[in-house]
Amino acid sequence: MRWQPLHRRAALLCLLAALSSSACARQDRRIEQHQQAFQSLSSSTRAILSAWLAGVTSGTYTATALEKTLALIEENRTALANNAALLVDPRGARLADAADHLSRLVALLIADVRAANAEAARNHLAALPLDRERR
């Protein structure tokens, strides 16, 4: 049986549709993975800070743990920024902005802990983005 041009076109269209839907699904998954990673790091920041504010953990541990969290946020931000397709997507762009905000807040929190300034830390903690507890 020989394929008519119409059949060929239909098959090509189906193939293209399948490929683009798989690419979309992959992109959705990547955005979701980045979102989960940032949410986890934001929740971590809250938990680390809350323990310090409650007087349970030392300033040394808190600053160390926040520095590591900041390093992980930066790693994820770089991974997101290196993917142009994700940044073009409005969800990816919003996530990048929130991650940028998160990164700056964690840096400020490190400074607050070093200065033993609990009040400033509380204020900065209240503004933490991507935090499930806050939402």
Next chain:
Amino acid sequence: MSALLDLLLGIVTGIGGFVEVGSISTSAQAGAEFGFQLLWAVAVAAAMLALLTEMSGRLAVMSKRTIAAAVRERFGIHFQAVPLCAELVLDLLLLTAELGGAAIAVKLLTGIGFQWWVLPTGLLLWTTLWFSRFSIVEYGIGLLGLVTLSFVLAAWRLGPDTGDVARGFIPSLPSHDGVRYAFLAISIVGATVSPYLLNFYSSGTIEEDVTPDERWVNTATAYGGDVFGSVVSMGVLVTAAMVMQPLQIKIDSYEQAALMFVPAFGRWAVGLFAASLAIGCVGAALEISLNMGYMLSQIFGWSWSANKPRVENARFSCAFSFVLIAASALAVLGFDPLRLTMISVALTVVVMPLMVLPFLVLMNDTQFVKDQRNTVVGNAVLAALTVLGALMALVVIPLEILGG
């Protein structure tokens, strides 16, 4: 009485081999991401390790040879070159991760970068190995390792629902992220069934000169020690599930992992976590360094024993000193210990068939194990492990890329 004391100390020492950087990180990640759902993987891995350690001890008691020496004798150096190289690379990676883990534990308390603590930790390990007998290394670390029971205490204080915990022992499909679930299940097996443990256990049996009449001590130590160690691993998983999962925190660093003790221990949390991590890592690092010295000596026919003065087995002493220097140098470069651990446990699964297959032959060779050959059940388990190991090896690299 002496045999009973040996048994008790041997069981306690089970913690030393079980609770280290690999089992702490894989169990903590599994608990934080999937709750109690991967408890079955810890139980399966513990059962596998118990069977393998009992067999390695039996081989040593009956043949007076360690696994490395027996494989060398039975299959020749050409066959052994591949598993030997694989195990040496794997052990070096694990040793680097353990050194990094111990250094991070000090960092948690001092705030000073972990690379600064790698060389002092390496020096402490080398001094301990150089000046101590085997029993001091084994039992000393085992007794200090009791601090890791704080994971069990934490789980108990958090009061998990026993029904939920019991359901975790029944394998079930995850509600989300199946790839990650599979990767963590395989990693738990890789972290638990470390090849170094088997040769170290058989070398220890020879160091302690266990006779065929005392074989029951070997059996009871292997099973009792692994049950004891696995309870601690389960404690890590349950604690992480109770504390980290509700907060939706995935564990990407040991600094985050320390938080899991906060609800149970309050002000003591970070100190206890750091002590557990440091002692677990130092214990495993001592065992890995000694094992690498043992393995090289046994394969090349050098004199070896941690009980003899170092001058009487200079090449053995140089071997463990060299691997400690090499691992310290790698750790100082600043590789993230948690990531290194996850890579090395995945690689463990890849090389597992290479280790288990010759073992299956040895455990049925009357020249080595005399009348203590494996039963049909033992052989079935080893054969299943080889096939399962080969299958896991085929999927673990794609899983490492997709889910790691």
